[in-house]
Amino acid sequence: MSTDTAHAEHHGAPSGLSRWLFTTNHKDIGTLYLWFSFTMLLIGGSMAMVIRLELFEPGLQWVDPNFFNTMTTMHGLIMVFGAIMPAFVGLANWLIPMMIGAPDMALPRMNNWSFWILPFAGIMLVSTLFMEGGGPNFGWTFYAPLSTTYGPPSTDFFIFAVHMLGFSSIMGSINIIATVLNMRAPGMTLMKMPMFVWTWLITAFLLIAVMPVLAGAVTMMLTDRNFGTSFFDASGGGDPVLFQHVFWFFGHPEVYIMILPAFGIISHIIPTFARKKLFGYSSMVYATASIAFLSFIVWAHHMMTVGMPVAGELFFMYATVLIAVPTGVKVFNWVATMWKGSMTFETPMQWALAFVILFTIGGFSGLMLGVAPIDFQYHDTYFVVAHFHYVLVTGALFSIIAAVYFWLPKWTGHMYSRSLANWHFWMSMIFVNLTFFPQHFLGLAGMPRRIPDYNVAFADFNQWSSIGAFGFGLAQLLFLVLVIKCIKGGEKATSQVWESAEGLEWTVDSPAPYHTFATAPEIK
Amino acid sequence: MSNASGGYYLPEPSKWPVIGSIGLFLTLFGFASALPHGEGAVGDLTMMYIGMAVLIFMLFGWFGQVIRESESGAYDAQVDRSFRMGMMWFIFSEIMFFAAFFGALFYVRTLALPWLGGADNNAATNEFLWNGFQPNWPLNAMPDPESFSQYKETIGAWGIPALNTAILLTSGITVTLAHWALKKANRGALVFWLLATVVLGFVFVGFQATEYVHAYTELNLKLSSGIYGSTFFMLTGFHGLHVTIGAIMLTVMLFRAMKGHFTADNHFAFEAAAWYWHFVDVVWLGLFIFVYWL
Amino acid sequence: MSVSKLKKGVFGLAGTALLMTSSHALADKVLNMRQGVTEVSKDIYSLHMIVLWICVIIGIGVFGAMIYSMIKHRKSQGAVAATFHENHKLEILWTVIPFVVLIGLAIPATKSLLHLEDTSDADLTVKVTGYQWKWNYEYIDGPAQGVNFFSNLNSTHNEVRQLDSGKNPVEIDNYLLDVDNRLVLPVGKKVRFLVTSNDVIHSWWVPDFAVKKDAIPGYINEIWARADEEGTYRGQCAELCGKDHGFMPIVVDVVSEDEYTKWTSAQKAAAAAEAAAAASTRDWSKAELMARGEKVYNTNCAACHQANGEGLGPFPALKGSAIATGPAAGHIGIVLNGKNAMPPFAAQMNDLDLAAVITYERNAWGNDAGIVQPKDVKAAR
Numbered sequence A: 001m002s003t004d005t006a007h008a009e010h011h012g013a014p015s016g017l018s019r020w021l022f023t024t025n026h027k028d029i030g031t032l033y034l035w036f037s038f039t040m041l042l043i044g045g046s047m048a049m050v051i052r053l054e055l056f057e058p059g060l061q062w063v064d065p066n067f068f069n070t071m072t073t074m075h076g077l078i079m080v081f082g083a084i085m086p087a088f089v090g091l092a093n094w095l096i097p098m099m100i101g102a103p104d105m106a107l108p109r110m111n112n113w114s115f116w117i118l119p120f121a122g123i124m125l126v127s128t129l130f131m132e133g134g135g136p137n138f139g140w141t142f143y144a145p146l147s148t149t150y151g152p153p154s155t156d157f158f159i160f161a162v163h164m165l166g167f168s169s170i171m172g173s174i175n176i177i178a179t180v181l182n183m184r185a186p187g188m189t190l191m192k193m194p195m196f197v198w199t200w201l202i203t204a205f206l207l208i209a210v211m212p213v214l215a216g217a218v219t220m221m222l223t224d225r226n227f228g229t230s231f232f233d234a235s236g237g238g239d240p241v242l243f244q245h246v247f248w249f250f251g252h253p254e255v256y257i258m259i260l261p262a263f264g265i266i267s268h269i270i271p272t273f274a275r276k277k278l279f280g281y282s283s284m285v286y287a288t289a290s291i292a293f294l295s296f297i298v299w300a301h302h303m304m305t306v307g308m309p310v311a312g313e314l315f316f317m318y319a320t321v322l323i324a325v326p327t328g329v330k331v332f333n334w335v336a337t338m339w340k341g342s343m344t345f346e347t348p349m350q351w352a353l354a355f356v357i358l359f360t361i362g363g364f365s366g367l368m369l370g371v372a373p374i375d376f377q378y379h380d381t382y383f384v385v386a387h388f389h390y391v392l393v394t395g396a397l398f399s400i401i402a403a404v405y406f407w408l409p410k411w412t413g414h415m416y417s418r419s420l421a422n423w424h425f426w427m428s429m430i431f432v433n434l435t436f437f438p439q440h441f442l443g444l445a446g447m448p449r450r451i452p453d454y455n456v457a458f459a460d461f462n463q464w465s466s467i468g469a470f471g472f473g474l475a476q477l478l479f480l481v482l483v484i485k486c487i488k489g490g491e492k493a494t495s496q497v498w499e500s501a502e503g504l505e506w507t508v509d510s511p512a513p514y515h516t517f518a519t520a521p522e523i524k
Numbered sequence B: 001m002s003n004a005s006g007g008y009y010l011p012e013p014s015k016w017p018v019i020g021s022i023g024l025f026l027t028l029f030g031f032a033s034a035l036p037h038g039e040g041a042v043g044d045l046t047m048m049y050i051g052m053a054v055l056i057f058m059l060f061g062w063f064g065q066v067i068r069e070s071e072s073g074a075y076d077a078q079v080d081r082s083f084r085m086g087m088m089w090f091i092f093s094e095i096m097f098f099a100a101f102f103g104a105l106f107y108v109r110t111l112a113l114p115w116l117g118g119a120d121n122n123a124a125t126n127e128f129l130w131n132g133f134q135p136n137w138p139l140n141a142m143p144d145p146e147s148f149s150q151y152k153e154t155i156g157a158w159g160i161p162a163l164n165t166a167i168l169l170t171s172g173i174t175v176t177l178a179h180w181a182l183k184k185a186n187r188g189a190l191v192f193w194l195l196a197t198v199v200l201g202f203v204f205v206g207f208q209a210t211e212y213v214h215a216y217t218e219l220n221l222k223l224s225s226g227i228y229g230s231t232f233f234m235l236t237g238f239h240g241l242h243v244t245i246g247a248i249m250l251t252v253m254l255f256r257a258m259k260g261h262f263t264a265d266n267h268f269a270f271e272a273a274a275w276y277w278h279f280v281d282v283v284w285l286g287l288f289i290f291v292y293w294l
Numbered sequence C: 001m002s003v004s005k006l007k008k009g010v011f012g013l014a015g016t017a018l019l020m021t022s023s024h025a026l027a028d029k030v031l032n033m034r035q036g037v038t039e040v041s042k043d044i045y046s047l048h049m050i051v052l053w054i055c056v057i058i059g060i061g062v063f064g065a066m067i068y069s070m071i072k073h074r075k076s077q078g079a080v081a082a083t084f085h086e087n088h089k090l091e092i093l094w095t096v097i098p099f100v101v102l103i104g105l106a107i108p109a110t111k112s113l114l115h116l117e118d119t120s121d122a123d124l125t126v127k128v129t130g131y132q133w134k135w136n137y138e139y140i141d142g143p144a145q146g147v148n149f150f151s152n153l154n155s156t157h158n159e160v161r162q163l164d165s166g167k168n169p170v171e172i173d174n175y176l177l178d179v180d181n182r183l184v185l186p187v188g189k190k191v192r193f194l195v196t197s198n199d200v201i202h203s204w205w206v207p208d209f210a211v212k213k214d215a216i217p218g219y220i221n222e223i224w225a226r227a228d229e230e231g232t233y234r235g236q237c238a239e240l241c242g243k244d245h246g247f248m249p250i251v252v253d254v255v256s257e258d259e260y261t262k263w264t265s266a267q268k269a270a271a272a273a274e275a276a277a278a279a280s281t282r283d284w285s286k287a288e289l290m291a292r293g294e295k296v297y298n299t300n301c302a303a304c305h306q307a308n309g310e311g312l313g314p315f316p317a318l319k320g321s322a323i324a325t326g327p328a329a330g331h332i333g334i335v336l337n338g339k340n341a342m343p344p345f346a347a348q349m350n351d352l353d354l355a356a357v358i359t360y361e362r363n364a365w366g367n368d369a370g371i372v373q374p375k376d377v378k379a380a381r
């Protein structure tokens, strides 16, 4: 993920720390985002290891309940805001300008700021762990009044960390929209854009629409905590459930923010290794847009048990299950792309195929959750945890890993070790299912989420899950080794890299020069 | 539309963003430490002031550089378009920020309060928890009035708020007149109308400040006056903040106009400030209708 | 982490890994949602099975096609890529079919939902209030009207579940799913629950009834259940409510009408005796107060201040503390009105229990600060 070896003719990369601090180059910034994300994955993953360690057997062995809650909360927050979202922004930075034939992002200086807010927000967030009373312990959904009246003193720092993350995302998204709409090479009409660009365009729109709402939610928390307002306090005329509405108005689109770019990535990889054009390009675009639209009107499916009027429950149920239709279109299109193709199974393809199957499983459990009456049983159990790890880990995270394997040779100029990659894939594949599949059973058997200790009847599946988690965690260290080795050296990659890769990014050298497309290419 | 013809201006590496991040971090960390819960935290108000100073330094430095680049003609039409899109989507994000608070207001008025009063599936809520509670708006008899400051009176729509509406709408016209003058390259008129806009803007802010003082000192209407006070001050407060920011932006434009910046066909910065001004104007109309009037 | 902890952990890992393969652990594993004992829970179960099968069938179709293609259409098999990349008929078909399937699903789901949200015509109403971290039950009408009690995690379980308790949960029946006072309901009666909370959001969940309703402070949610079989049904709080969210179980005894009436009169008699005791203005002896106080302490205070009075993390020690050994008035004030994370107990306990627990705190663990009488508490209210 480094462009150290890249020496473009015009002017190459400046060197030293200031290169990274002050850079306005989309590739450098993409690299920064990706490394930041990987670091956060390790930190958030280590917290998951604490969770799984404590849940390895019944009884409390390692951490006290409050710290356990803190781990769950920080794990969720760090994974969502630190690992997954920045990784996609990093990929967008690296790839979008190259894919649309632009010299850089539309607003390069602001691009730098979008990134450099993140580490500071991360420090603010993680610093809460060391404050008196401990870090946030109210779940990544920080429901009031647990996070307001009853929150630890560090909650105000958490609030400002969320504000900073919001600034970063909004600026990043503005940049992506401006880039996509304004910087395409002549001839690249919207309906000729690569799918990754399309999905990101729509994702960026979602982000700009919902991040400010999250900012509003935490601002109301801040004033409820410190300035005597009563937004979430019934005794002053407010409502704790109002918090949940505002949060999930952000939160549900947020989960699609974490999956739409993944759909884009998969739509690049499958055609490449099936050696066949993407099936149903335009329906892919429309499906993405439909999913985005629907994502705004389903938020209360997270709140089926809060006591909404039944008309509301019905509406949100119908809207929720409807999302299966456009998502189904995507899945069917991928399968149809493979159909009668000429497939090979290079590493990116392995991950993409795993994605299609496992994401769909996660989607199925999502559909089950979407059926309101049954959600009364599933809600807040490990069934939900299983659902969202299938869509987030084997969905979002797998797609990110697939993307790295797909474009890594383009970034570094080297091929990576196929055998290490195989180890990484198969270990991940086996262990991730061992981790999260049994959680479906735990949930159905009645194990609530966010508990540090449980009844003995849940012991076996928890053990499997923990063993799976440790294995999956170790496998990710292989990935780290593989990437570093690939940066250091390896077989030279061609410009094309993959036999039938299509798109502008494959027309430039590997590694991609520091500046690409100073003059716009012509699109047929 | 897309002509990345090689002329797109790509800035050199810049130190301003990182400085901005440091400023932002110090400001927020200091502020959080200074809050009631922050005792024992490493930061304090001094940290916040330093942070704010850094932020202001950054804004001057960054915008200064952009202005220099712009005046030197580095930006072509495509760069201009990027800026326009950036500003438009930024304003959209601001609209969504206000939407959260408007949403809270509507939710409370149409759902939460009637529920506390026993509507829909909440008969038991009223019977067991808040017996006798009446969901009036503006709400002064909160479900539990003892923990909140009850106000003597609310601020009616037809006093200063109506005047402020007139002021803000007028300022919307004057800023458009300034824009027309600029397009006709009539600098005198531009400066005149812009000055008028800025003055109107600050008069508005002044009136709002007086109202706040009046509310706090005489009406006992506070942030802590239950959900009415909460929504009232949150919405008008953030709006007031945005008017202040907009007025500062216009002031900068005024100085630039006096220095001879902007041409009839190249004046994005002016337009951005004007858009922003229209945005705060429209938000105010929403406030006037839903917060003061209805 | 200390070395001893690490060692314990390593042995624990090895030991349990062995355990896993033993038949003991594999016994009675639950794989599916339970059917429960109410009409609603059975409805929900069958809906669950319908959706599950829909997913399985679609899954077999999709994954089947995919795997077939992965086997047949691979380059190593000499497959040459076709060139089609659109087929409008097909695309319409696979948009419409799922849509129709979903409508088919929505119809029974709507029926179930309307049924389970219909709390009208209940035979009995019970108010359920969540507290950090226990439940309060109050019978609003019926023969038990006025019966009102708290339900805490069983105290043995509470000891076992402490960090480093050194006790093995495997030896405990219904570990973490047992309480001191159970909710008792008559069989075959439609019971309406009024669910609310005193502090943060909790969620009252009994899987066998398919009842899960959030307890929202300041609002009351309604839900109902009609249990068709007698028995003991266990559940847990299902909404993160702070430190001991995992430790506030729910146990419901569904009993025959007869037993219910018996239980009711026993409860009423006990309550009357208790009220009489609390109302008496006599002075209590230290021994009496200490014995009562210890019980009250262990159910209400030990979760934070610990059984040994030494506190934990942010929760202050009482042993030797300025408050527990200083003037009684300050101590009474804090217990009555709360402070920061400490909840006010004024509304939760009568004067006698408060006097007892305060006395206990002032005289246990080597503290020696004199006794507090119910009348002192009464005066301080």
Ligand code: HEA
Pocket: A141, A255, A256, A258, A259, A301, A302, A320, A321, A323, A324, A325, A327, A328, A329, A331, A359, A360, A361, A362, A363, A364, A365, A366, A367, A368, A369, A370, A371, A375, A378, A379, A380, A384, A387, A388, A391, A392, A395, A396, C054, C055, C058, C062, C098, C099, C101, C102
């Ligand atoms: C990437 C993230 C992601 C994605 C993509 C999804 C996708 C979906 N999610 Fe999920 N969800 C989360 C992340 C995500 N979710 C998270 C993080 C939570 C928990 C938050 C918390 O509480 O902490 C959650 C929780 C959650 C709940 C709340 C559960 C509860 O707390 O009680 C619900 C309920 O409706 C739900 C539903 C759905 C649905 C219907 C989809 C659909 O989009 C899925 C659609 C896909 C398919 C259905 C598969 C493919 C389709 C076909 C093959 C076509 C044919 C199929 C049929 C007709 C069946 N999700």
Ligand code: HEA
Pocket: A041, A042, A043, A044, A045, A046, A048, A049, A051, A052, A072, A073, A075, A076, A077, A079, A080, A084, A138, A139, A140, A141, A385, A389, A392, A393, A397, A435, A449, A450, A451, A469, A470, A471, A472, A473, A474, A476, A477
């Ligand atoms: C967004 C993405 C995301 C990702 C990628 C993950 C990844 C993982 N998550 Fe989770 N998770 C969430 C999002 C995510 N999670 C969210 C939103 C919640 C809800 C929080 C809440 O309830 O508020 C949650 C909650 C959650 C729970 C429930 C906690 C509870 O309810 O109390 C559990 C329990 O098993 C869990 C486990 C895991 C595991 C084992 C991984 C693994 O995939 C992680 C693997 C990665 C590593 C392990 C890092 C790399 C390796 C090392 C650093 C070396 C050290 C390794 C070893 C010692 C083996 N997660």
Ligand code: CUA
Pocket: C130, C131, C133, C201, C202, C203, C237, C238, C239, C240, C241, C242, C244, C245, C246, C248
């Ligand atoms: Cu009470 Cu969770």
Ligand SMILES: [Cu+2]
Pocket: A251, A252, A255, A298, A299, A301, A302
């Ligand atoms: Cu959702």
